[in-house]
Amino acid sequence: MSEQLINATYIIAAALFIFGLKQLGSPATAVRGNLLSAVGMFIAVVVTLFSREILEFQWIIVGIILGSAIGAVAAKKIAMTSMPEMVALFNGSGGLASLLVGWAALYNTGNTTFTVVTILLSVLIGGVTLSGSIVAWGKLSEVMNSAAIVFGAQRIVNALLLAVLVICCVLFAMEPALDSPYLYAVIALSLVFGVMAVIPIGGADMPVVISLLNSYSGLAACAAGFAIHNNILIVAGSLVGAAGIILTNIMCRAMNRSLANVLFSGFGAVKTATKVEGEVKPINTEDAYLILEAASSVTFVPGYGMAVAQAQHVVRELGELLEENGCEVTYAIHPVAGRMPGHMNVLLAEANVPYDQLIEMEDINPRISNVDVAVVIGANDVVNPAAREDENSPIYGMPIINVDQAQTVFVLKRSMASGFSGVDNPLFFGENTRMLFGDAKASLSAVIGEFKG
Amino acid sequence: MEAVFLAFVLMLSIFLGFELISKVPATLHTPLMSGANAISGVTLVGALGSAGAGIDGVATILGTLAVAFATINVVGGYMVTDRMLSMFKKKDTSGPAGGRS
Numbered sequence: 001m002s003e004q005l006i007n008a009t010y011i012i013a014a015a016l017f018i019f020g021l022k023q024l025g026s027p028a029t030a031v032r033g034n035l036l037s038a039v040g041m042f043i044a045v046v047v048t049l050f051s052r053e054i055l056e057f058q059w060i061i062v063g064i065i066l067g068s069a070i071g072a073v074a075a076k077k078i079a080m081t082s083m084p085e086m087v088a089l090f091n092g093s094g095g096l097a098s099l100l101v102g103w104a105a106l107y108n109t110g111n112t113t114f115t116v117v118t119i120l121l122s123v124l125i126g127g128v129t130l131s132g133s134i135v136a137w138g139k140l141s142e143v144m145n146s147a148a149i150v151f152g153a154q155r156i157v158n159a160l161l162l163a164v165l166v167i168c169c170v171l172f173a174m175e176p177a178l179d180s181p182y183l184y185a186v187i188a189l190s191l192v193f194g195v196m197a198v199i200p201i202g203g204a205d206m207p208v209v210i211s212l213l214n215s216y217s218g219l220a221a222c223a224a225g226f227a228i229h230n231n232i233l234i235v236a237g238s239l240v241g242a243a244g245i246i247l248t249n250i251m252c253r254a255m256n257r258s259l260a261n262v263l264f265s266g267f268g269a270v271k272t273a274t275k276v277e278g279e280v281k282p283i284n285t286e287d288a289y290l291i292l293e294a295a296s297s298v299t300f301v302p303g304y305g306m307a308v309a310q311a312q313h314v315v316r317e318l319g320e321l322l323e324e325n326g327c328e329v330t331y332a333i334h335p336v337a338g339r340m341p342g343h344m345n346v347l348l349a350e351a352n353v354p355y356d357q358l359i360e361m362e363d364i365n366p367r368i369s370n371v372d373v374a375v376v377i378g379a380n381d382v383v384n385p386a387a388r389e390d391e392n393s394p395i396y397g398m399p400i401i402n403v404d405q406a407q408t409v410f411v412l413k414r415s416m417a418s419g420f421s422g423v424d425n426p427l428f429f430g431e432n433t434r435m436l437f438g439d440a441k442a443s444l445s446a447v448i449g450e451f452k453g
Numbered sequence: 454m455e456a457v458f459l460a461f462v463l464m465l466s467i468f469l470g471f472e473l474i475s476k477v478p479a480t481l482h483t484p485l486m487s488g489a490n491a492i493s494g495v496t497l498v499g500a501l502g503s504a505g506a507g508i509d510g511v512a513t514i515l516g517t518l519a520v521a522f523a524t525i526n527v528v529g530g531y532m533v534t535d536r537m538l539s540m541f542k543k544k545d546t547s548g549p550a551g552g553r554s
Contacts, residue, residue: 220493239473
């Protein structure tokens with residue numbers, strides 16, 4: 001097939017990507033959108049195989065069979081609660097592919113300096129995406145400590161690292177030999193830089209990191225597109241890059257912090273919150289049942305703790321019992337609840353909660369005072385009134401779900417430890433707050449038992 | 454001249470990406486991300502060229518590895534997105550038990 005025909009077919013593939021992404025914007029059309037985008041990818045791959053540049057197929061077949069098997073098994077087996085880790089690993093895999101494509105492109109003959117620079121970019125961004133994603137995966141799966149790792153000279157070390165990286169890039173670009181030590185230095189340094197970029201970011205900031213790495217994986221594909229002069233890589237890569245940046249921005253806004261602040265300062269390292277003192281009022285499941293039974297509107301506010309306790313199914317069961325009881329049930333989702341954008345929505349969808357019952361923060365807050373009971377399940381920072389009131393709090397200014405303004409608040413909590421950021425939460429001492437201590441899943445099951453019994 | 458042309462494509466695609474994504478509701482952020490992630494596996498198209506050109510042994514190895522990793526990204530990304538999206542359902546009005554399909 002001629003190159004022109006292939007490029008013309010790429011236009012169709014790009015159009016399918018664009019339509020696909022557009023349809024991903026509404027729950028009703030999203031499944032079809034994803035399918036359209038997959039068809040676009042299929043067309044792009046098949047038409048490329050007809051290219052005259054491809055002479056041998058055995059290695060392509062090996063690679064595709066291997067990749068499909070691993071990807072398919074991973075996608076089928078993964079638990080919904082582990083989705084953030086999975087997305088991180090897929091990001092890393094895409095980054096590695098771009099690194100390798102860039103590297104292999106050096107073996108093409110007649111590369112101009114511009115092409116060599118774009119090859120270096122694709123190696124660099126690909127490398128950062130790869131190692132950054134692996135660290136993100138480690139933090140999310142708790143293989144490594146998920147807290148921010150900050151040390152004194154961090155910024156100086158990072159600046160030096162970046163400077164050496166740039167110098168190696170320049171030296172390589174001036175003399176792009178295939179066995180140049182500068183090439184290996186660029187690969188190694190970009191991997192180190194990816195690690196350094198992600199370790200200072202703490203667990204609760206993970207949604208930002210995941211979306212940023214998503215953006216990087218797109219930009220890496222885009223740079224690889226420049227390296228091999230391929231339009232579809234540039235178009236698709238930059239679409240993904242832009243999507244990731246928008247999500248990153250939404251996440252940052254939801255925490256009222258700048259991207260720079262998330263990336264460079266360990267959470268809570270700067271300020272110490274005013275210690276709140278007070279008495280918590282515990283409640284047992286029997287009393288919790290009586291209050292819920294009498295309530296006419298209940299809002300569940302889930303957080304990462306719900307994912308950890310795998311409590312989404314019992315939450316839905318309780319929600320259904322309450323509805324049968326004539327109660328209005330909603331689920332209020334904070335944009336950064338969980339460990340990736342939209343994490344809670346996916347978990348609740350898995351538990352068969354209809355998506356029209358999921359309410360965004362801006363929509364629930366104006367009417368939260370009419371809610372009889374707000375049930376906080378494993379959320380802490382996103383419902384912490386200190387973000388509104390205490391100027392010394394590290395999360396001051398972050399928009400929160402104002403559960404403290406509901407008639408009654410139930411907080412399901414394992415014990416009296418402070419949440420991820422180590423902030424004391426005045427909500428726990430609130431006049432209208434009742435603490436339901438214990439494993440969230442067990443507590444909710446007990447309440448359900450009361451309903452049925 | 455080609456570089457300028459490619460940069461032009463880049464600029465337009467970035468703007469298009471911003472326009473497309475900025476209206477996606479929060480409910481769909483995770484599937485959007487994994488769906489976009491699958492699209493970034495488009496590197497596969499480039500990897501095919503490296504794995505099949507038969508220029509050099511090293512380039513073929515690098516290309517084959519790139520094909521494998523990009524395919525993980527593409528196949529895994531689309532499948533997991535589909536799995537997630539098929540769970541999103543509207544409120545079932547036929548009964549309170551919720552329509553499990």
